[in-house]
Amino acid sequence: MTLPSVEAFERAGLRAWPGIEVEWDGAWVRRAANGYTKRANSLQCFDPADSAEAGTRLAQAVAWFDQCGLPAVVRTTPLESPALTAALDAANWQITDRSHLYAMPLRAHRADPGGHILSLSDPVFIAAQQNLQHYDPARTRKLQALLASMAVPACGVVVAREGTIVATGLMAIADGIVVTGNVVTDPARRRQGLGAAMMQTGLAWAFDNGATIAALNVQADNTAGKALYASLGYTHQYDYSYRIPGEPN
Missing domain, CATH: 3.40.630.30 (Gcn5-related N-acetyltransferase (GNAT))
Known part of the structure; x- marks a missing residue:
């Protein structure tokens, strides 16, 4: 059996481990769940091509998390826009909790x-x-x-x-x-x-x-x-x- 794509796994994970508050910005999604786990309290990009105004949108996401009373976190997967990666690098965001998806x-x-x-x-x-x-x-x-x-x-x-x-x-x-x-x-x-x-x-x-x-x-x-x-x-x-x-x- 052929296993699903990265996007299929990530979208299933989005539904299986949801945020309590969820806001979409194009193919970027912000989730908040009172700070319980990084996965449910993070920004994530679902389309590498969604790269417009990455720095501005990242700043808006940081402000959104602040309004939720949460630290800003980005979940980085193979679906992340290179422009978002570049914005994170330029702002010196640190990599943590390196992980794998197994299936x-x-x-x-x-x-x-x-x-x-x-x-x-x-x-x-x-x-x-x-x-x-x-x-x-x-x-x-x-x-x-x-x-x-x-x-x-x-x-x-x-x-x-x-x-x-x-x-x-x-x-x-x-x-x-x-x-x-x-x-x-x-x-x-x-x-x-x-x-x-x-x-x-x-x-x-x-x-x-x-x-x-x-x-x-x-x-x-x-x-x-x-x-x-x-x-x-x-x-x-x-x-x-x-x-x-x-x-x-």
């Missing part, structure tokens, strides 16, 4: 016996995310607000051992692509196959709900995560990163 054709998976599919608002799922991510109440509320904005089929996934939740993540299906996010395992119980058990459980749900492609984002320095996803059949598709304002030249 694979989706096949049937077997859910783990200790795995459970929950709604995104289920208190058990929220508590699992809060506890394993070590979120304070304010950050948990930001997560809940973003989850409430999701308008595609989605679920929370937890895996339990001896009555204790030891791994969690979420799955969201957009345009036939299941996008996985917020994957976390109890640090004291790593290397026990728990991340794989959570992924298998969520992918089984996604396959049963019509997804044909699986995708996820992983930081370039997350060696363990990349090994896990490769073991499940995911392969590297393309790189992306974020850019944040640096000291003026």
Whole structure:
């Protein structure tokens, strides 16, 4: 099976991990979600040809983020306009969080016996995310607000051992692509196959709900995560990163 294009993956990601506030400027999109993750709180370009007045539009985006009470962030993918890249370079914006998109054709998976599919608002799922991510109440509320904005089929996934939740993540299906996010395992119980058990459980749900492609984002320095996803059949598709304002030249 031929995997989708970069644009197809990015547009699916836009729907699967939405902003609460969204504004389009041509093929550039600004998203804000109370500061929960860079992906949902960033400027992104979806067409390399959309290059007009890049410096002015970047400044307008910075002002928009300021009005939202957020730091300015740009998500840089292979779709970014060279003119936007040049404007970022000229203003000395720094590259951070180098990452990859991994994907694979989706096949049937077997859910783990200790795995459970929950709604995104289920208190058990929220508590699992809060506890394993070590979120304070304010950050948990930001997560809940973003989850409430999701308008595609989605679920929370937890895996339990001896009555204790030891791994969690979420799955969201957009345009036939299941996008996985917020994957976390109890640090004291790593290397026990728990991340794989959570992924298998969520992918089984996604396959049963019509997804044909699986995708996820992983930081370039997350060696363990990349090994896990490769073991499940995911392969590297393309790189992306974020850019944040640096000291003026």
